[in-house]
Amino acid sequence: MPSDQEDRKPNNKLADWRDSCLLSSFALLLFLFRCLIYFRAKMNRLLRIILIVVLLAVSFMLAVWLNNDHSYTHDHRYAELSLMADMIPEEQKESIVSKFNGSSPLPPCPPTPPGLVGPLRIEFEWSRSMSDVRKASRENLQGGGRYKPLDCISQHKVAIIIPYRNRKDHLKHWLYYLHPILKRQQVDYGVYVINQHGEGTFNRAKLLNVGYVESLKEYAYDCFVFSDVDLVPMDDRNLYRCHGEPRHMASAMDKFGFQMPYTNYFGGVVALSREQYMRINGFPNNYWGWGAEDDDMHKRITLKGMAVSRPDSRVGMYKMVRHLRDTHNEVNPQNPGQLHNTARTMDTDGINSLIYSLIKIEKDELYTMIDVDIHAPN
Numbered sequence: 001m002p003s004d005q006e007d008r009k010p011n012n013k014l015a016d017w018r019d020s021c022l023l024s025s026f027a028l029l030l031f032l033f034r035c036l037i038y039f040r041a042k043m044n045r046l047l048r049i050i051l052i053v054v055l056l057a058v059s060f061m062l063a064v065w066l067n068n069d070h071s072y073t074h075d076h077r078y079a080e081l082s083l084m085a086d087m088i089p090e091e092q093k094e095s096i097v098s099k100f101n102g103s104s105p106l107p108p109c110p111p112t113p114p115g116l117v118g119p120l121r122i123e124f125e126w127s128r129s130m131s132d133v134r135k136a137s138r139e140n141l142q143g144g145g146r147y148k149p150l151d152c153i154s155q156h157k158v159a160i161i162i163p164y165r166n167r168k169d170h171l172k173h174w175l176y177y178l179h180p181i182l183k184r185q186q187v188d189y190g191v192y193v194i195n196q197h198g199e200g201t202f203n204r205a206k207l208l209n210v211g212y213v214e215s216l217k218e219y220a221y222d223c224f225v226f227s228d229v230d231l232v233p234m235d236d237r238n239l240y241r242c243h244g245e246p247r248h249m250a251s252a253m254d255k256f257g258f259q260m261p262y263t264n265y266f267g268g269v270v271a272l273s274r275e276q277y278m279r280i281n282g283f284p285n286n287y288w289g290w291g292a293e294d295d296d297m298h299k300r301i302t303l304k305g306m307a308v309s310r311p312d313s314r315v316g317m318y319k320m321v322r323h324l325r326d327t328h329n330e331v332n333p334q335n336p337g338q339l340h341n342t343a344r345t346m347d348t349d350g351i352n353s354l355i356y357s358l359i360k361i362e363k364d365e366l367y368t369m370i371d372v373d374i375h376a377p378n
């Protein structure tokens with residue numbers, strides 16, 4: 001399992017290229033300065049002025065460059081990914097495809113994915129349609145939001161579970177940003193959007209339990225990332241995979257000033273292996289409305305003697321699409337009180353007591369939508 005230290009390792013060819021450019025520019029500047037000093041006496045006035053102007057221009061450009069934000073926009077990532085595909089000769093592409101089809105065994109993917117870029121620039125102020133997003137993100141997807149790396153066997157079979165109702169716009173942003181990131185992370189993954197059917201009070205944790213059960217009906221996932229639909233990571237070194245301990249991935253959200261709002265916070269995006277999830281009997285089913293279900297999840301983990309791991313506050317940065325509180329998901333003042341009962345009820349309330357009615361399963365290119373009636377009390 002990678003440690004936080006490994007998460008921080010720079011792994012970025014483009015960054016190396018930028019560093020080389022920077023070094024060469026400094027070397028050029030130094031050289032020009034030396035020329036100026038050395039040949040000062042021999043130069044005529046015009047040449048001296050030209051040299052000084054060139055020096056000033058290069059210095060100015062360097063200053064501007066250093067001052068720029070060098071995190072990458074998403075479009076840069078796409079460009080680079082497609083370039084990588086173009087660099088593979090046709091014969092080799094065929095052999096990759098034949099390997100992928102099972103005619104010869106593929107090697108395991110390396111522990112640290114080679115194509116990561118680090119910090120990402122995430123913007124939500126755009127108006128692409130869902131079909132634009134589909135076009136941009138569907139490359140190499142198997143439908144239903146399933147993906148496996150083409151050239152190696154991923155060590156991480158990850159179901160990504162999103163609790164959902166009526167957040168089309170947020171889902172669009174999530175799909176646009178996350179698919180390329182997950183592909184770069186070489187995850188064998190599927191995206192499951194668990195839609196709460198009807199207008200009853202929302203229940204995030206129960207929907208996550210449904211996602212666990214339903215995703216396992218499709219594939220032998222060994223890891224589950226439970227993610228809000230409105231959260232996008234700002235660094236692709238935040239790996240969507242499981243660790244030796246349950247992982248709180250959204251450790252630094254913009255809405256909390258990139259800090260943890262309180263020590264045991266466990267909201268937003270978390271990753272649990274199948275074994276970790278079963279040890280805590282999944283999540284509670286009876287937190288209706290907004291609040292405290294994430295604290296219950298955390299409590300279950302510590303009550304079973306496990307610790308929570310987190311990426312550091314650079315790698316764990318997330319951006320949330322700004323939104324108002326939804327109707328039928330109002331703050332429930334009863335929820336925090338239930339936390340006193342977690343120790344007593346967690347073994348009987350959870351995945352072993354989950355009851356719901358499946359309405360329908362829809363396969364989009366980019367995700368699997370599971371429409372479910374979770375028997376809301378109102």
Ligand code: UD2
Nearest residue numbers: 163164165167202204228229230267268290291294326329
């Ligand atoms: C915080 C936590 C969240 C959860 C919640 C309390 C953050 C970023 N997240 O979220 O993990 O603990 O508090 O319940 O601090 N949703 C819908 N439709 C709805 C209502 C909710 O799709 O009508 C889903 C959606 O995935 C959303 C998530 O539930 O992201 C959490 O709801 P929220 O975004 O309204 O709550 P928020 O941001 O306060």
Ligand code: MN
Nearest residue numbers: 228230320323
């Ligand atoms: Mn939110």
